[in-house]
Amino acid sequence: MRDPIGVIHGRFQMLHLGHMEYLLAGKERCERLIIGISNPDATVTRFSSASPHRSQQSANPLTYFERYEMIRGSLLESGVPREEFDIVPFPVNCPELIFNYVPRDAKFYMTLYDQWSLEKKAMLDGLGCAVEVMWRRTDADRLTSGTEVRERIRSGQPWAHLVPPFVYRYMTQQGIEGRLREEP
Secondary structure: OOEEEEEEEEOOOOOOHHHHHHHHHHHHOEEEEEEEEOOOOHHHOOOOOOOHHHHOHHHOOOOHHHHHHHHHHHHHHOOOOHHHEEEEEOOOOOHHHHHHOOOOOOEEEEEEOOHHHHHHHHHHHHOOOEEEEEEEOOHHHOOOOHHHHHHHHHHOOOOHHHOOHHHHHHHHHOOHHHHHHHOO
């Protein structure tokens, strides 16, 4: 039996194929999936020693709106009906704000890769969330990472094979690829 509401969260600072695996696996487990975009803006982005780079500006080049558009377009392109998902801010660094955006009684789906994943799971457990770990892998098992995609764009290497087709089209049509290449 599928859960009525599931929640997934991530920075999605370049929606890539690993993210799509995660999103689609979460959607298979529930009727309605709420996708939380963490680090939605600088006011709710905090440093974490478990993952120091996540709070740096260079690791967060895309706006909330750009990430929203990429997630929505990629899910629709993958055949997920629009009425079966929502996309909201998810201020993971300010846990006291999370329930302003997602329901308390949802199932929170996670994947565990590193210390940062464990820190987030502990935070959600501490809030009393029902957490389901969909899988546990090492960084070596990742399909790719947002860091890899951003580095490939910045260095002019091929990257289209690492992202959903919608993301590649969106990034090139909106001029985001060029913007990333120009950033230091």
